[in-house]
């Protein structure tokens with residue numbers, strides 16, 4: 336792993352692209368073809384690095400208006416996606432559950448419906464009552480039945496469903512909880528995914544707090560949350576799947592590929608395709624921490640517009656790597672960003688609050704909720720970014736903190752050689768803000784230690 340990292344060229348300045356959109360495209364094309372040629376090395380590379388470094392550094396530069404035709408086309412009609420009339424067949428009406436209540440463990444999806452006829456009838460009656468007395472607001476359209484995982488979720492109800500990728504021994508099969516809040520009024524479908532990397536915990540809590548505060552009787556549209564996508568990894572405290580693959584390099588997956596391909600395919604087909612918008616929540620990895628920030632392909636006009644709903648969130652342009660959920664979802668016409676908050680293996684309340692506030696702001700911008708209080712300037716802050724790597728191996732000691740404003744040439748930290756006692760300073764290469772950084776640890780030469788963001792105008796404005 337380390338040899339692989341040492342051999343990699345240091346693309347320090349690729350993201351200057353936000354302000355230098357004409358940065359040479361052939362450079363990236365060459366990088367891409369090299370990557371393809373080194374297929375066998377890709378797995379090693381992906382184990383060695385995470386999306387927070389590789390993904391950002393390998394991004395295509397921002398394009399000028401005339402070059403935008405390559406951006407994936409927006410879907411023209413998604414109105415019917417995931418929305419259907421209640422019906423017959425194998426589907427059943429999902430029970431209406433207050434998500435704030437303590438839940439029994441989810442049950443596997445079996446052929447025998449766990450719900451009694453009486454329960455189902457009650458749900459239907461409640462839905463009918465809700466539909467019978469709509470709010471006297473002419474512009475608001477009535478919500479529709481939302482069908483997910485063979486369940487009909489009535490408008491104005493919330494529920495817990497269970498997704499199983501079907502890759503385990505049937506009798507030992509574990510189900511992954513899927514939370515759904517289906518609004519009384521019509522609107523878009525927002526999906527939230529957490530813990531695709533099983534050791535990234537902040538997103539699990541961001542989804543819980545966001546969804547449990549939603550009132551389906553006041554919501555327009557539908558919110559779907561999968562708090563722990565990589566359940567085996569979560570249980571082992573591991574970023575990866577049990578076969579050591581990174582699930583976030585296998586989307587949209589395939590039904591007959593590797594374990595990771597199959598899990599990715601099942602999630603993508605059964606849940607993700609139902610979404611109009613998706614926020615995939617991550618943290619830094621390999622002992623790095625991130626200021627709450629979005630990774631978004633600003634070359635895609637729909638995605639760029641989507642980032643505008645997220646309160647005062649930092650936004651870093653990144654086209655994304657092949658196989659990432661974000662990349663696959665955008666290709667499928669779903670407006671998608673990655674939300675990065677904090678570091679892995681930890682629950683960080685400050686980062687969680689920032690994430691929840693941003694998602695609340697997003698839902699308001701999308702017309703899904705109305706909140707009483709709006710904080711200040713809701714616009715995000717756009718950043719060019721630059722990773723600064725350690726040039727020596729040793730023990731890293733930082734002099735600055737996450738979020739600090741720094742000047743070009745300022746010492747960010749030292750790498751101390753424990754044997755020779757040499758002290759190697761790491762200096763900032765630009766004026767900006769520390770939007771991501773390594774925690775103090777042993778590093779090898781080439782380790783991406785500091786992520787410096789420089790505020791940039793939104794392209795085209």
Ligand SMILES: [Zn+2]
Pocket residue numbers: 531532535616617618620
């Ligand atoms: Zn992650």
